Amino acid sequence: MSAYxxxxxxxxKANYAKGISEISRGDERVKFRSLAEMERVINRVEASLTGTKRTSVRYPTFDKGL
Structure with missing residues (x-):
């Protein structure tokens, strides 16, 4: 079960689309440091609701240092 x-x-998403980085609900208030942080939270909430986890692939690079 998701916490969201x-x-x-x-x-x-509605506040992000408007450029508002603060959400108030009752006596609770959440202010994000930036819209980039808010986007990361949106991605986490989506992943939590769908039960999927986004993964990234990183390929190592090597350099002989010459």
Missing amino acids: STNDLAEL
């Missing part, structure tokens, strides 16, 4: 609801995600 689809309403939470919709509110995050």
